[in-house]
Amino acid sequence: MGLDNVAVQWPRTGRFYDPVAPAEFVDFEALADRSPAMPGPAAALADHIAKTGTVRATGYSELVDLLLGLDGVLYATDASAEDEDPVIDPDQCAWVAGGLERFLAGHRDHGEEVTFESVSAVLRKALEGTRLAEQQLRWLDGRLDGLRDESGEPPHWSFTLTELTVLAAFYRRCADRGFAVYADF
Numbered sequence: 001m002g003l004d005n006v007a008v009q010w011p012r013t014g015r016f017y018d019p020v021a022p023a024e025f026v027d028f029e030a031l032a033d034r035s036p037a038m039p040g041p042a043a044a045l046a047d048h049i050a051k052t053g054t055v056r057a058t059g060y061s062e063l064v065d066l067l068l069g070l071d072g073v074l075y076a077t078d079a080s081a082e083d084e085d086p087v088i089d090p091d092q093c094a095w096v097a098g099g100l101e102r103f104l105a106g107h108r109d110h111g112e113e114v115t116f117e118s119v120s121a122v123l124r125k126a127l128e129g130t131r132l133a134e135q136q137l138r139w140l141d142g143r144l145d146g147l148r149d150e151s152g153e154p155p156h157w158s159f160t161l162t163e164l165t166v167l168a169a170f171y172r173r174c175a176d177r178g179f180a181v182y183a184d185f
Helices: 022-034 040-052 058-068 077-081 090-110 116-127 133-147 161-177
Strands: 004-009 054-056 179-184
Touching: 004 161, 022 040, 022 161, 040 054, 040 161, 054 058, 058 090, 058 116, 058 133, 090 116, 090 161, 090 179, 116 133, 161 179
Parallel strands: none
Antiparallel strands: 004 054, 004 179
């Protein structure tokens, strides 16, 4: 069992969150139809979102945490640590979408395939020339080292820009329409 990010109505009424009808995401299915060369994982993600209003988020959590500089973003761990429901509210959905969108824009020069190395390069470039660049680059090096296994090998991510574009679009849709995302695990 993994982590699902389920679009839900915000704010909740009563004891439970009401899931958003998948019809709110039906146009995601057309993404694959408009681009026959769309990579398989991106098409599968778009199709799953269109049918369920849900993202199977386990595989993206490590990358999103690295990009946004926090731990447990897609798990909504801040809320669960405070004995609240694990929910990403619409403003936080906009923050997640914005972080992914900025990363995608920065990655365009590195090609369609998103790897540990290309992510590292994009993040380093984003930090260069900032006010606290040296400190932030040390922090980034620590985060990157923390993702390596015991033998020093990096994670074997297998993402494409197109797939991450679909992922960002899910959180953007939630933000724009005032939906929250419930972390169901």
